[in-house]
Amino acid sequence: MNERWIKAAPWLWTIGLFALWEGAVRIxxxxxxxxxxxxxIWEAIVKYWSPIWKNSLQTLLxxxxxxxxxxxxxxALGLAIGWSRAIYAGLYPIMIGFNSIPKVAVVPILVIxxxxxxxxxxxxxxxxxxxxxxVNVATxxxxxxxxxxxxxxxxxxxxxxxxxxxxxPRSMPYFFGSLKIAITLAFVGSVISETVAANSxxxxxxxxxxxxxxxxxxxxxxxxxxxxxxxxxxxxxWLEMRMTGWAHRSGxx
Amino acid sequence: xxxxxxxxxxRLAYGPGGSGTLALDGLTMTVKRGEFAAVVGPSGCxxxxxxxLATGLIRPQTGTVEVAGHEVDGPVSIAGMAFQNPSMxxxxxxxxxxxxxxxxxxxxxSRLSKEREAYQQRAEDLLAVVGLKGxxxxxxxxxxxxxxxxxxxxxxxxxxxxxxxxxEPFGALDAFTREELWQVMRxxxxxxxxxTILVTHDLRExxxxxxxxxxxxxxxxxxxxxxxxxxxxxxPLDLTYEADFNDVVHELRxxxxxxxxxx
Numbered sequence: 001m002n003e004r005w006i007k008a009a010p011w012l013w014t015i016g017l018f019a020l021w022e023g024a025v026r027i028x029x030x031x032x033x034x035x036x037x038x039x040x041i042w043e044a045i046v047k048y049w050s051p052i053w054k055n056s057l058q059t060l061l062x063x064x065x066x067x068x069x070x071x072x073x074x075x076a077l078g079l080a081i082g083w084s085r086a087i088y089a090g091l092y093p094i095m096i097g098f099n100s101i102p103k104v105a106v107v108p109i110l111v112i113x114x115x116x117x118x119x120x121x122x123x124x125x126x127x128x129x130x131x132x133x134x135v136n137v138a139t140x141x142x143x144x145x146x147x148x149x150x151x152x153x154x155x156x157x158x159x160x161x162x163x164x165x166x167x168x169p170r171s172m173p174y175f176f177g178s179l180k181i182a183i184t185l186a187f188v189g190s191v192i193s194e195t196v197a198a199n200s201x202x203x204x205x206x207x208x209x210x211x212x213x214x215x216x217x218x219x220x221x222x223x224x225x226x227x228x229x230x231x232x233x234x235x236x237x238w239l240e241m242r243m244t245g246w247a248h249r250s251g252x253x
Numbered sequence: 254x255x256x257x258x259x260x261x262x263x264r265l266a267y268g269p270g271g272s273g274t275l276a277l278d279g280l281t282m283t284v285k286r287g288e289f290a291a292v293v294g295p296s297g298c299x300x301x302x303x304x305x306l307a308t309g310l311i312r313p314q315t316g317t318v319e320v321a322g323h324e325v326d327g328p329v330s331i332a333g334m335a336f337q338n339p340s341m342x343x344x345x346x347x348x349x350x351x352x353x354x355x356x357x358x359x360x361x362x363s364r365l366s367k368e369r370e371a372y373q374q375r376a377e378d379l380l381a382v383v384g385l386k387g388x389x390x391x392x393x394x395x396x397x398x399x400x401x402x403x404x405x406x407x408x409x410x411x412x413x414x415x416x417x418x419x420x421e422p423f424g425a426l427d428a429f430t431r432e433e434l435w436q437v438m439r440x441x442x443x444x445x446x447x448x449t450i451l452v453t454h455d456l457r458e459x460x461x462x463x464x465x466x467x468x469x470x471x472x473x474x475x476x477x478x479x480x481x482x483x484x485x486x487x488x489p490l491d492l493t494y495e496a497d498f499n500d501v502v503h504e505l506r507x508x509x510x511x512x513x514x515x516x
Contacts, residue, residue: 148340150310151354154310165356166342246343
């Protein structure tokens with residue numbers, strides 16, 4: 001009984017939240033341009049289904065490309081940082097500095113370089129998503145048990161052996177865990193860029209809708225983003241379970 | 254005669270250029286081929302440093318370390334090591350954990366893929382010797398602490414090392430499991446005859462297992478007493494409850510107490 005409630009909980013809470021929202025809008029007769037009711041948003045979704053779908057695909061595309069670049073770059077940089085203390089010492093402060101720059105401030109530069117459109121969105125997604133991957137991979141490598149390292153080094157293991165046999169497998173749970181954060185951030189990145197400088201994508205669609213005072217469509221864009229985010233997050237969580245099940249032992253018992 | 258492991262007048266200090274903590278100073282000890290040596294001493298006396306020296310993981314500032322007739326100038330690779338922390342890799346089964354050294358040490362490394370079955374059999378046999386028959390497909394977290402330590406011993410021995418270095422391998426186990434593993438260790442040593450250096454703070458363990466006990470001083474560590482243990486082999490566990498045995502333990506204990514107050 002209890003188990004079933006827990007299984008149903010995500011749906012019940014979501015429905016409850018929307019019901020509360022709907023009720024509040026009706027009871028306090030909130031104007032639609034302040035806060036549209038869920039039913040208004042639903043109407044907008046149905047009415048503008050075609051542009052929403054098209055722009056969602058565009059955002060999904062830029063996000064995915066940026067995310068994949070972040071995975072490649074983050075993995076490589078994380079391994080390099082975890083490999084050598086000299087690289088770590090040199091690069092870490094630079095990376096922290098770079099990560100503190102709000103990515104929205106980088107978009108104009110990207111536009112100067114690449115023009116308005118898909119490329120700045122992809123690059124913004126990449127720039128914002130790769131940091132957590134680097135940090136997590138490097139952490140996994142940096143926390144090899146010293147005993148393990150001694151055992152292998154005493155056998156004549158080279159650094160590469162230790163990395164391949166221990167370091168890299170060990171950092172995989174950190175890596176796959178970071179993908180969940182990275183994919184969400186990649187969405188933030190591409191939407192930021194789309195809002196500032198693009199001709200398509202959910203961000204652009206929302207901006208256009210806002211200038212026409214089509215508030216329900218703005219909210220429909222938000223809903224689309226939330227749905228995309230949940231789906232991608234779930235995909236990453238699934239991937240994590242598949243690849244590093246050994247690190248989640250309770251799941252295997 | 255020269256020994257299998259020889260440390261002569263070794264001085265080792267940590268920190269850049271040896272400017273930091275002086276761990277060992279004027280340490281000299283000789284372990285004969287096939288001998289079971291135990292090293293005991295007050296905590297922080299540099300016992301673990303000794304292990305790293307003998308396996309070539311670190312080099313002394315002065316003095317010499319020789320293993321098997323050669324001066325040690327890098328990892329010796331004829332050694333197996335086991336620590337108190339079993340450090341099994343959680344993504345590998347027990348069998349594959351035990352076989353890890355074979356993927357590193359030559360000549361096994363190049364033979365492993367061709368003769369995988371023979372090597373697997375060897376690992377299974379070794380697991381059976383320590384009482385882990387049928388556990389080779391289990392993951393480390395499915396094993397108890399004692400079982401993990403048994404597989405740790407197997408991993409240290411799979412490549413047939415001529416030198417076995419043990420750093421408090423039974424320290425974290427309950428008393429019964431520990432005594433059981435003493436017997437496993439005793440039998441393995443009797444059967445395979447590798448030279449063993451056991452670092453421990455458990456005097457009963459040292460006296461039960463070893464041919465000679467070396468007592469170290471407080472830091473900077475050196476050997477202050479060498480005590481031969483002459484009980485006949487094979488030694489039954491009951492020996493540890495006999496008066497002669499306890500006399501030796503008491504004697505060693507007095508030396509350590511002295512070493513501690515001298516510090």
